[in-house]
Amino acid sequence: MTINSPRSNNRARRVWLAFLCLSLLLILFAIGLPGVDGGLAHAAEASTSDVADAPTYLPAPKLTAADYPTIKGVNSRIAVWLAAQLHLWFAAFVLAVPIFVFIIEAIGMATRDKRYDNMAYEFIKVSITAYSFTAILGGLLTFLLVLFYPHLFQYMSTIFKESMFYYALLFFLESATLYLYYYGWHWLQGEFRKWVHLSLGLLLNAVGTLLMFLANAWVTFMMSPAGVDPAGVFSGDAWAAIHNFLWNPINLHRVIANIAYGGSIVGAYAAFKFLSARKPEQRAHYDWMGYNANFIAISALLPLPFAGYYLTAEIYAYSQQMGITLMGGVFAWLFIIQAVLIGTLFLSANYYLWCGMGRSDGAVRYHKYIKYLAIVIVGAFLVWFTPHTLVLTNEELKALGGPYHKYLGPLGIMPAKNTAVNIMILFTTLSFIFYRRANKVATVSWASAGNAIQIALFTAGILNIFFLGIYHGYFTNTVYKVAASIPQVLTTLTIIVSSTIIDSLMYRGAKEVAPLHWGRVSDRSQYALFLLAVAFTWLMGLMGYIRSGIRQHWHVTNVFRDASPDAFTPGLGYAANVVSVGTILFMAMVIFVFWIADVSGRKTPTDAYWKTPSA
Amino acid sequence: MKNFLKVLCFSLLVITLFAGYANYGIPQIEPALPPVEEKLELGTMTMEKFIKLGERLYNGKGTCTLCHNPTGGRAPLLASAATVAAERLQDTRYQGKASSVVDYLYESMVEPSAYVVSGFGKAGSNDTESPMPNVAANGIDLSDAELKAIIAYLQDLAGADVTVSIPTDAAPTEAKEETANPPPTPRTALDTPAAIIAKFTCGACHKVADQVGAVGPDLTTIGATRDKAYLRRSLLDPNADAAAGFMAGMMPNIYSEQMSAKELEMLVDYLAGLK
């Protein structure tokens, strides 16, 4: 491109910012008017205004085991389960990558650091093969549903006919945008074109998110049906069915989790490339990429427990029975497994940060604090997975005089766990602050005051979290018990945000005491990234099982009964085995995706093969 | 390649650890199986459907219309049974323990002799003994839920408020027989004609053995006029030739299926011997 003066540069930027906002609005309108909502609103209007013409809907069918087709040698539920789970894993990855590719591209444009642009390009390259896997698995899932659960599929498609139709059409837009975004990457470079490219990225994300929201509506309808009467007769109001009770909590939870998940998978990709890289500059590049991916994963992981609590609270609010099925009884132990897995995520993420401090020699100053961080994080983690119902041998039972443990019992309930998870998040933030400071010394005049403020902030925050957890958790009634988790979360978020702000101000123009050597990191730390990706995948599978499992023997809760022989709720061990098989299948596919991305860059010399043109 | 294998092993190890923990690290609780279909259907059944079920049972499995019909006159009509029941409770002749309409109707089905409508008692019992069998047993085998469904139907039929509640923890109802179709457990053949007559409640309608039913033909001397082939045919296909003075279609056509060949022959022999 030609050289732009700074002034015209700025003007172009401003013009494009305006254009970007405008196009964002247009996209929203485009979605809002003729699209799904419009169609639905129209359908709803039609059904209410002229009742005579309104189609009559049938109640949910009452099925018997004979209504479920079977294929010899195929367990229909496991087939659908695995197809749905694999589709979800790929979809989460494919939806997440454009989100942070968009962010990284924007960072690259702001800092004019080409490395960011290259990294963003490499991310999107990885996701492009995964995109076709997502589509294939989505098709497979649909086929399996039609094959094995035809009545359910028919029932769902009568209710969601509009949204399913537009969902299918939206895929054209999604594909077109994605391909244009990817294949046009090098074409759309330069001042003006880069903005066009970034706008494409925004469009891609908008369409992708909309697609996920639509699919979420079908899933949440099955959990918390709306727009139908108790017999399952559809009122004709498709928007009510979409906007059901759990739709938004799931939307929020999935968006955040997708980002964390996408980050962890890309992190594993970078780790693998790092381990197999020969040249130092390659190692440096993939180390840097792994760090960024991990940073994205952790940033999204931190608010995830809160989104999870919100979802759980909404499930309770929807139905106490569903809530207790979720948290008590059979599934209570699932949350112990979940705690172990999330703890694993936090531990490995912290370990990666501590290892990463070795990139700079200046980090030695902070080594003495690491063990305290470890003690607190492990300690909080132990509290977190202490179960409410303890497994006791008869002798222990006798020694305790009953199944209640005076000191461990109180650790088994929510206030203790909320407190523990907040502390864990705060100390992970602290790890990150140490990491950031590893190679720098603050030069601003108020550096010591800034440190004091931060220490005071953390101390006050931690005390507040403990106070809220202990006082409200154990000495007040339940309303406050639940309510106390909100100020706890707010305290944590306040500390994270304000300490990050103070830190970035304090270290503006900071002196670098020792340079950061990208690539100087142990192989061991890369395994922490693998652990992160595997634990994340497995955890998502497990939580998918419980999300679906709390419906128990219903296709659509309390409306449409599952009469198939597989209507029983599987036990945890059984589910864990299916999830493990799914994880292995997913990993095999992901390895293929990575390998393909790698192959596309390889070239074999062919001079001897092709005849030279006789020119 | 070496790195690839290392990473693969590491990942598989991690997955194995997770799966191992989920399988062996925590107690395995087997979630309850889904409630039995029939039971659940009752749980979510609307009263309207419950009444429909009652009607089906009344006309079908319950074999009620066999006697409670306008043509045979062998049992009282039940169109207003639910409203009449309240008066019955006050009746001095009432022997039972029921204190509500629902209880009364229930009792009338499992203990028919608690109150016998005058003129419908067993012959010679002076309306103290009912010819009606206990419908919760005797091959009719209505379950508690089915009896209640019939009560609901009767109340609805009489235009009264349906006060019976839909039970949920009931034994499987007729739906089970239609769908699940469990293999019938073979019954040991009865070894005396009297036992067969008691089992199949022949005496409810016929005067035979020590029974004194008056609805069907008197069988005390049947052997004098009918041969074995005729008797066998009457049992296997009751409507083939109904006796003069008795309406066709009254005797249930169930014995060809419920009676064993041995019992059938024994009964035919016995009847043929009654001269």
Place this chain on the structure above:
Amino acid sequence: MKMPRLLQAVLVVVGIYAGFILVFDYLLGQVIPSSLLSMYMFFVIAGVFMVYTYTEESARELVAPIKALVEDPGKKRLRNVVFIIVPLLVAGFTYQRMSPSFEAPVELRSIHPAPPATVKAYGKRFNLATLENPFRQYEKSDPDKFRALVREGGDIYIQNCQYCHGDKLDGRGPYAAGLNPTPLNFQDVGTIAQLQESFLFWRIATGGPGLPKEAAPWISSMPVWQDFLTEDEIWKVILFLYDYTGRRPRSWEHE
């Protein structure tokens, strides 16, 4: 001389293990369940490993003695001894774990089994999602009446419940020692304080036999109180349970 890092790490792990046992079993007098302790130790070891290996030097120092043991020709004798002892230890441990014992199998009961959507008691159906204590309203509107109701509930409790659940509601009544599972301790923050009143009504009215399958084995000796108490009496007892323990029933509405 500086202590070898491997020894340090091992000592830390052993120290924490001993600490758990010391604190719980001896100082607090409440044994720590072995199943929980083994999970705790797994992650404590993971934490110690992390702290000792996050820098290259430290990691190298940690594994140095192990490496030396395997590779150093001068340590041949020690190596042979270790290589015999370690498999023996593993074999012994495995034998111990696998050999059948006389210990009764561990039974696990869910403290709060998921309630059914509706429950049948007193010949009626109660919808547990919407069921409320009919007397709870008097707490605000008619405190005197409420006090009287709580007192009546207390009388019913003393006449029927305290034999097992104890006169302090702590699950230590005169007969409690003979029961397994032991009667519920209502003073514990993990019991009634976590539940809505409808849940208590369900558990009291249908007792041990009314437990769902996941709460199996059905060895609870809680009687089916609907056979002995009236509906109102159960609600009064529930008022008393919360009043005496000072807990509030779980509720999603703010007061």
